[in-house]
Amino acid sequence: MWQAFAALLVASVPFVASQIDRTGWTVTVDSFQTGTNNEAAKAIDGNTGTIWHTQWMPTNVALPHTITLDMKKSYNVNGLTYLPRQDGNSNGNIGQHLIQISLDGTTWTTTASGSYLDDSSLKRTPFTPVPARYVRIIAQTEAGGRGPWTSAAEINVLAAASYTKPPTNLGIWGATIDFPIVPAAAALLTNGKVLLWSSHKPLDFAGGSGSGKTETAIYDPATGTVSRRTVTETQHNMFCPGLSLDASGRPFVTGGDDAAKLSIYDGTNWIAGPNMRIQRGYQSSTTLSDGRIFVIGGSWSGGEGNKNGEVWSPASNSWSLLPGCPVASMLTADKRGVYRSDNHAWLFGWKSGSVFQAGPSKAMNWYTTVGTGGQKTAGLRGTDPDAMNGNAIMYDAVNGKILTVGGAPNYEDNQATGNARIVTIGTPGQTASVAAIGNLAKARAFHNSVVMPDGKVLVLGGESYPIPFSDNTAILTPELFNPATSSFTSVNPESIPRTYHSFALLLPDATIISGGGGLCGACATNHPNAQIYSPAYLFKADGTRASRPVINSVSVTNVAVGATITVSMNTAVTRFSLVRYGSATHSVNTDQRRIPLTPTASGLSYTVTVPSDPGVALPGPWMLFALDSAGVPSVAKTIIIRA
Numbered sequence: 001m002w003q004a005f006a007a008l009l010v011a012s013v014p015f016v017a018s019q020i021d022r023t024g025w026t027v028t029v030d031s032f033q034t035g036t037n038n039e040a041a042k043a044i045d046g047n048t049g050t051i052w053h054t055q056w057m058p059t060n061v062a063l064p065h066t067i068t069l070d071m072k073k074s075y076n077v078n079g080l081t082y083l084p085r086q087d088g089n090s091n092g093n094i095g096q097h098l099i100q101i102s103l104d105g106t107t108w109t110t111t112a113s114g115s116y117l118d119d120s121s122l123k124r125t126p127f128t129p130v131p132a133r134y135v136r137i138i139a140q141t142e143a144g145g146r147g148p149w150t151s152a153a154e155i156n157v158l159a160a161a162s163y164t165k166p167p168t169n170l171g172i173w174g175a176t177i178d179f180p181i182v183p184a185a186a187a188l189l190t191n192g193k194v195l196l197w198s199s200h201k202p203l204d205f206a207g208g209s210g211s212g213k214t215e216t217a218i219y220d221p222a223t224g225t226v227s228r229r230t231v232t233e234t235q236h237n238m239f240c241p242g243l244s245l246d247a248s249g250r251p252f253v254t255g256g257d258d259a260a261k262l263s264i265y266d267g268t269n270w271i272a273g274p275n276m277r278i279q280r281g282y283q284s285s286t287t288l289s290d291g292r293i294f295v296i297g298g299s300w301s302g303g304e305g306n307k308n309g310e311v312w313s314p315a316s317n318s319w320s321l322l323p324g325c326p327v328a329s330m331l332t333a334d335k336r337g338v339y340r341s342d343n344h345a346w347l348f349g350w351k352s353g354s355v356f357q358a359g360p361s362k363a364m365n366w367y368t369t370v371g372t373g374g375q376k377t378a379g380l381r382g383t384d385p386d387a388m389n390g391n392a393i394m395y396d397a398v399n400g401k402i403l404t405v406g407g408a409p410n411y412e413d414n415q416a417t418g419n420a421r422i423v424t425i426g427t428p429g430q431t432a433s434v435a436a437i438g439n440l441a442k443a444r445a446f447h448n449s450v451v452m453p454d455g456k457v458l459v460l461g462g463e464s465y466p467i468p469f470s471d472n473t474a475i476l477t478p479e480l481f482n483p484a485t486s487s488f489t490s491v492n493p494e495s496i497p498r499t500y501h502s503f504a505l506l507l508p509d510a511t512i513i514s515g516g517g518g519l520c521g522a523c524a525t526n527h528p529n530a531q532i533y534s535p536a537y538l539f540k541a542d543g544t545r546a547s548r549p550v551i552n553s554v555s556v557t558n559v560a561v562g563a564t565i566t567v568s569m570n571t572a573v574t575r576f577s578l579v580r581y582g583s584a585t586h587s588v589n590t591d592q593r594r595i596p597l598t599p600t601a602s603g604l605s606y607t608v609t610v611p612s613d614p615g616v617a618l619p620g621p622w623m624l625f626a627l628d629s630a631g632v633p634s635v636a637k638t639i640i641i642r643a
Contacts, residue, residue: 017078017079017126017158017159017160018158018159018161019156019157019158020071020075020157020158022044022046022071022156024072025044025069025070025071025072026069026070026072027040027041027043027044027052027067027068027069027070028040028067028070029052029054029065029066029067029068030054030061030065030066030067031054031055031061031065031150032052032053032054032055033053033054033055033056033057036053037050038051038052038053038151039052040052040067042153043067043152043153043154043155044069044154044155044156045154046154047154048083048086048153048154049086049087049153050153051085051087051092051151051152051153052067052152053091053092053149053150053151054092054148054149054150054151056147060147060148060149061148062148063139063140063141063142063148063150064138064139064140065138065139065149065150066136066137066138066139067136067137067139067150068105068135068136069134069135069136069155069157070105070133070134071132071133071134071135071157072133073133074131074132074133075131075133075157076129076130076131076159076160076161076162076163077101077111077129077130077131077132077135077157077158077159077160078126078127078128078129078130078158078159078160078495079124079125079126079127079157079158080099080112080125080127080135080137080155080156080158081122081123081124081125081154081155081156081158082094082116082122082123082125082137082152082154082155083122083152083153083154083155084120084123084151085120085151085152085153086120086153090118090119090120090143090144090146091142091147091149091151092142092149092150092151092152093116093118093119093120093142093143093144093151094116094123094139094141094142094143094150094152095115095116095118095139095140095141095142095143095180096115096139096140096141096225096226097113097114097115097116097137097138097139097140098110098113098137098138098140099111099112099113099125099127099135099136099137099138099175099176100135100136100138101130101132101134101135101136102132102133102134102136103131103132103133103134104133104134105133105134108136109130110175111127111130111175111176112125112127112175112176112177112178113175113176113178113224114176114177114178114219114224114226114529115141115143115178115179115180115217115225115226115227115228116143116178116180117180117181117202117203117228117528118143118144118180121203123178125176125178125529126158126176126495126496126529127175127176127495127531128166128173128176128495128531129159129160129162129163129495130163131163135157137152137155143180166492167492167543168536168539168543169536169539169541170490170491171491171492171533171534171535171536171539172492172533172534172539173494173495173531173533173534174511174531174532174533174534175531175532176495176496176530176531177219177224177226177513177515177529177530177531177532178226178528178529179196179217179226179515179528179529180202180217180226180228180528181196181197181198181202181203181215181216181217181228181528182198182202182203182501182516182517182518182519182526182527182528183196183197183198183217183503183515183516183528183530184197184198184199184205184239184240184501184503184516184519184585185197185241185243185253185503185583185584185585185586186503186505186513186515186516186583186584186585187243187245187251187265187505187581187582187583187584188245188505188506188507188508188581188582188583189218189251189265189267190249190267190581190621190640191267192221192222192507192638193218193219193220193221194218194219194221194505194513195216195217195218195251195265196216196217196218196219196515196516197214197215197216197217197231197239198214198215198239198519199214199215199237199238199257199519200212200213200214200215200237200257201215201521202215202228202528203518203519203521203526203528204519204520204521205239205240205257205519205520206520208237208239208257209237209257209258209301210237210257210258211237211257211258212232212235212236212237212258213230213231213232213235213236213237214230214231214236214237214238214239214263215228215230215231216228216229216230216231217229219513219530221507221509221513221532231263231270233269233270233272234261234263234270234271235258235261235272236253236256236258236261236262236272237256237257237258238253238256238257238258238261238263239256239257239519240255240256240257240281240282240301240585240586241253241254241255241256241281241283241585242254242280242283242284242285242295242298243285243583243584243585243588243590244285244286244287244293244583244590244591245287245580245581245583245591245620245621246264246287246291246293246314246620247287247291247314247619247620247642247643248266248620248621248640249581249620249621249640250264250265250266250267251264251265251583252264252273252285252287252293252312253265254276254280254283254285254295255276255279255281255283255298255301255302256280256281256301257281257301259279259280259281259298259301259302260275260276260280260302261275261276262274262275262276262312273312273317274312274317274318274319275319276295276310276319277310277319277320277321278298278302278306278307278308278310278321279298279301279302279303280295280297280298280299280300280301280302280307281298281299281300281301281302282297282298282299282300282301282342282343282344282586283295283296283297283298283307283342283343283345284296284297284298284344284345284346284347284588284590285347285590286347286348286349286355286590286591287349287590287591287618287619287620288311288349288369288618289349289350289351289352289353289354289613289614289615289618289619290353290614290619290643291314291619291643292311292312292313292314292353292369293311293312294309294310294311294322294347294349294355294367294369295309295310295311295312296308296309296310296325296330296345296347296357296367297327297330297342297343297344297345298342298343299338299339299340299341299342299343300339300340300343304337304338304339305338305342306327307327307342308321308323308325308326308327309321309322309324309325309326309327309367309369309373310322311369311373314643321372322367322369322372322373323372323373324368324372324373324374324375325367325368325369325373325374325375326375327342329363329365329375329377330342330345330357330361330363330365331361332360332361332362332386332388332409332410333386333409334386334388334409334410334411335410336410336411340388340410341361343360343388343411343586344360344388344389344586344587344588345357345359345360345588346358346359346360346390346392346404346588346590347590348392348394348402348425348590348593349590349615349618350425350428350615350616351427351428351615351616352428352615353368353369353370353615354366354367354368354369354428354429354615355367355368355369356378356425356428356432358381358392358402358404358423358432359381359386359387359390359392359404359407360386360387360388360389360390360407361386362380362381362384362385362386362387363379363380363381364377364378364379364380364381364423364432365377365378366378366428366429368429376429377431378425378430378431378432379431379432379434380434381421381423381434382421382434382435382436383436384404384417384419384421384434384436385409385417385419386407386408386409386410387404387407387408387409387417387419387445388407388409388410388411388445389406389407389408389411389445389446389447389462389466389586389587390404390405390406390407390408390417390445390447390587391403391404391405391406391407391447391448391449391459391587391589392404392405393405393449393450393451393457393589393593394451394593394594395451395455395456395457395481395483395593395594396455396483396594396595396596397594397595397611397616397617398595398611398616399424400424400426401423401424401483402422402423402425403420403421403422403423403449403457403481403483404419404420404421404422404423405419405420405440405447405457405459405481406418406419406420406440406443406444406445406447406459406462407419407445408445408466411466412467412468413465413466413467414465414466415443415464415465416443416444416445416462416463416464416465416466417439418439418440418441418442418443418444419436419439419440420436420437420438420439420440420481420488421434421435421436421437422434422435422437422486435486437486437487438486438488439488440459440479440488441477441479441488441490442462442464442475442477443464444459444461444462444463444464444475445462445463445466445587446461446462446463446466446500446502447459447460447461447462447475447498447587448460448461448462448498448502448503448504448514448584448587448589449504449589450504450505450506450512450582450589450592451506451592451593451594452506452510452512452535452537452579452594453506453510453577453579453594453623453625453627453633453636454537454577454631454633455483455577455594455596456480456481456482456483456535457481457483458478458479458480458481458491458504458512458533458535459478459479459480459481459488460478460494460498460504460512460514460533461474461475461476461478461494461497461498461499461502461517462474462475462498462499462587463475463499463500466499466500467500468500468501469500469518469519469520469523469525470499470500470525471497471499471517471524471525474497474498474499476493476494476495476497477490477491477492477493477494478490478491478492478493478494478533479491480535491535491536494514494531494533495531496517496527496531497517497525497527498514498516498517498527499517499525500517500518501516501517501518501519501586502514502515502516502517503515503516503584503585504584505582505583505584505589505592506582508623508635508636508638509635510535510537510538510625510633510634510635510636511532511534511535511538512532512533512535513531513532513533514530514531514532514533515527515529515530516528516530537630537631537632537633538632538633546630546632547632548632548633548634549569549570549571549626549627549628549632549633549634550569550570550571550634550635551567551568551569551624551626551634551635551636551637552568552569552570553567554567554568554624554637554639555567557637557638557639557640558639558640558642559610559639559640559641559642560610560641560642561611561612561613561614561617561641561642562609562611562612563609563610564607564608564609564610565607565608565609565610565624565639566605566606566607567599567605567606567607567608567624567626568604568605568606569604569605569606569626569634570604571604571628572601572604572628572629573599573606573626573627573628573629573634574627574628574629575596575597575598575627576596576597576598576599576606576608576624576625576626576627577594577595577596577597577624577625577627578594578595578597578610578617578622578623578624578625578639579592579593579594579595579622579623579625579636580592580593580594580618580620580621580622580623581620581621581622581623591620593618595610595611595616595617595622597609606626608624610639610641614641614643617641618641619641619642619643620640620641621638621639621640622638622639622640623636623637623639624636624638624639
């Protein structure tokens with residue numbers, strides 16, 4: 001039985017990893033039940049039928065509980081597995097936890113945290129390789145809340161063949177964050193937490209049509225806690241949806257497995273909205289300049305073809321068809337036909353209620369949303385072919401600059417491209433300007449891209465030969481786009497593949513969270529976890545952390561377009577930027593965009609002006625960053641731009 005678990009683990013880890021022989025190891029714990037054969041050594045005895053269990057009689061011992069493994073010498077540790085008890089009893093399953101390593105048993109470093117799913121399946125936690133002799137798990141909660149216990153059938157540690165300390169000038173990947181679900185979709189909430197969800201099951205999408213429920217989790221970067229929730233109140237399986245943040249910053253989730261549904265999360269409750277007029281899955285949506293939300297495409301579910309545009313109005317809380325916004329204009333030439341060819345449009349809400357569609361079709365389009373809608377060609381994306389599951393990122397909204405990267409002519413089973421283009425838009429309806437730039441070093445599809453406060457764009461994950469639920473051609477090395485040079489630079493690699501069903505988002509502290517991938521049941525490519533990347537702008541040349549400017553206060557946090565904001569700083573800065581909160585699923589993030597701001601200074605008081613066009617400064621939540629002369633960003637303040 002254990003050999004099967006080990007084989008599954010090694011197949012899922014992207015770097016060379018081996019299970020360390022536990023012969024001669026010693027184990028210490030804070031508690032075990034005497035007289036019941038539940039001592040600490042049972043967690044490393046190779047027998048899945050025995051367990052370590054903390055004391056429950058004559059009295060319980062309170063959480064947290066700790067189990068520490070002494071491997072007797074140092075290894076390049078890069079993962080841990082935890083097998084819960086296999087006797088049909090769930091008492092003691094580890095929930096919230098920390099995984100820490102040490103060379104001397106005194107100084108400890110956290111390599112993973114988060115929360116495990118409350119079931120008997122093998123838990124796999126890969127992390128960035130680091131030398132260690134000691135490994136310990138701190139169980140902070142019992143997964144089911146049944147009592148103050150911890151138990152384990154088997155704990156194993158993995159090692160990499162070698163270790164090279166990553167240079168900080170290429171950014172640093174942090175500790176792994178374990179989730180009780182595979183997050184196929186994510187949205188940044190206005191409280192700074194990250195909302196995640198999978199399907200009707202935590203680790204599997206199959207058989208979910210009509211299930212009327214979704215497994216969700218919320219990650220709090222401030223505390224490291226992860227909480228799970230099963231959402232049934234909207235009767236909506238939100239797997240493979242359209243996703244936008246509305247003018248209030250609420251995640252607005254359409255279609256997917258339950259193809260007509262609309263669910264809106266207000267930060268506390270899930271609210272059922274009116275059904276769309278057209279059933280959809282794999283569609284895209286975008287918030288418009290007046291706060292309405294436009295949606296188009298989506299033949300993955302709800303029938304194939306004719307998935308023309310429609311628009312939701314917050315004033316009436318209703319949908320209106322837009323027959324003048326035909327989906328036919330944006331179809332790719334996918335070998336599987338319209339089932340795949342109208343998926344995952346690259347949409348940008350723009351001026352006067354217009355929508356710019358930059359891809360993935362090689363043909364670009366303008367859509368208007370007044371009355372019954374309208375469509376006009378915006379030209380071809382240069383010589384770029386169809387680029388399904390590629391990315392488009394508006395890194396400079398003031399100047400209408402969009403970076404497009406990667407993708408493939410067909411949804412799956414073909415070679416991805418490394419193509420990169422800069423698309424520039426201005427007046428709605430005019431042909432877009434397209435400039436070819438140097439390609440990515442690694443062709444990729446199923447990747448994600450994130451715009452940063454300084455205007456650079458980080459391209460993460462993906463596969464060179466995209467196949468859903470496969471990591472065979474996974475790209476671990478992200479690439480950083482510099483708009484000043486129109487070029488890409490490779491940075492430190494991720495430890496875990498991020499391919500189909502992965503996500504990435506900018507966080508308010510200017511770091512980037514990258515997670516998910518898989519959602520295929522007992523497959524080897526499920527990745528119920530994430531890591532946070534700290535870009536090089538957070539480090540000095542000597543590798544130590546840079547001193548960051550601090551926004552002491554802002555004069556206003558809820559503004560109209562054209563408003564001025566006075567910002568009080570603790571130190572001198574040279575520039576500001578607004579980055580809209582993001583949401584991501586299936587390589588699509590239509591929410592994020594960046595507005596560069598030039599301040600007027602008076603001592604340490606700075607005044608910036610929000611652009612006056614709501615098509616540039618879309619309504620919704622934005623992160624206001626200050627950057628010093630070295631390019632080091634502050635932690636953001638949240639600004640709501642009103643519709």
